[in-house]
Amino acid sequence: MDRLTEMEAFATVVDQGGFTDAARKMGISKSAVSKHVSSLEARLGARLLxxxxxxxxxxxxxxxxxxxxRRVLNDAGEADALVTSMQSAPSGLLxxxxxxxxxxxxxxxxxxEFLKEYPEITVNMVLNNRYVELISEGFDMAIRIGELEDSTLRARKLITTTKRMIGSPTYFQKYGRPTKIDDLNDHKLLHYSNQASGNVWKITAPSGEKRQVRTAGWLTVNDGQSLLNAAVSGLGIAYLPSFLYREALEEGLVEEAIPDLPVENLGIYAVYPPGRFTQPKVRAFIDFLVKSFADKQPLIW
Incomplete structure (x- = not known):
């Protein structure tokens, strides 16, 4: 007899508490269930029930x-479900x-455009400015920007952006323009409150040396757009990714604070739970984003 069927018959008898209910659960006769269990006990040389x-x-x-x-049977069921899902169109809640x-x-x-391409997928996009725990909070994936923390999560890089210090022309007219990193100590810096490092800017000097700047400012906020608005209003210097400030820079609303410094590159990543198998809906969305952002260059958003 088939070993997996013997296991299933035995486990179902234990789950259901008897042969009659197990037979009903499996959709076979009571005598067939009994034969499977007896065959299993004979093969193992032990009484199991x-x-x-x-x-x-x-x-x-x-x-x-x-x-x-039971573990073997559960794994077998997941393996069957895996094959089925990989052959079917991506679907479900993402x-x-x-x-x-x-x-x-x-x-x-x-x-x-993504929803039109994959009509069987529904999306629940949660916008927030905090680090979420994907598995415990029930997320299929997250988009994260910058250096990734050590994690068991899998990650795929989508695109690269840049990070520069910017301020308004009116701010520089009033307070002067910094020419080197040390000059930032005399300026009003606008900070992003959700950074793990706190109100510390990590900046690369022209020599390639990594420097840290810690200076209090007029405003600390957990939203990048608010920091950009504050910089445009002349409240200080903000340190932002190009996908936020690029349009304001082109319109002359802000200028680079120290243009001669090396450009800081930031990776934008899709992160998702570990495992050899990536859910089709997650894989479909990541592939879609890679294609959608293919024309984005670090300095051009």
Missing amino acids: NRTTRRVSPTEIGLAYYDRA RISVATDFGVNHLSPVLG
């Missing part, structure tokens, strides 16, 4: 075997976490 006229219960050996058998700035400006505009 205590049988009485009133009830059936696993022996000590049977209980130990049940734990392993729950995404993304920073508000990037979600509003660059993810929202392309979602309509």
Whole structure:
């Protein structure tokens, strides 16, 4: 007899508490279930079930075997489901976490095209400016910008953006323009409150040396667009990715604070739970984003 069928018959008898209910669950006769269990016990050379006229219960050996058998059966079921899902069109609810700035400006505009391409997928996009725990909070994936923290999550790079210090012409007219990193100590800096490093800017000097600048400012906020608005208003110097400030720079609303400094590159990543198998809906969305952002260059958004 088939070993997996024997396991299934035995595990179902334990789950259902008897042969009659197990037979009903499996859709076969009671005698067939009994034959499968007897064959299993004969092959193993051990009694797995205590049988009485009133009830059936696993022996000590049977209980130990049940734990392993149930795991094997669950894995087999997942393997079958995996093959089925890989052959079918991506579908189901896709729950995404993304920073508000990037979600509003660059993810929202392309979602309509994605949903038209994959009509069996529904999207729940959560915009927030905090680090979410994907698995415990029920997210399928997240879009993260900058250096990734050590994690068991899988990641795929979507595109690269740049990060520069910017301020308004009126600010520079009033307070002067910094010419080197040390000059920032005399300026009003606009900080992003959700940075793990706090109010510290990590800047590369012309020599390639990594410098850290910690200076208090007039404003600390957890939203990049608000920092850009503050910089445009002349409240100080902000350190922002190009996908936020590029349009304001082209319109002359802001200028680079220290243009001679090396450009800081930031990766934009799709991160998702670990495992050898990526859900089709997640894989479809990541592939779509890679294609959608293919024409984006680090300095051109």
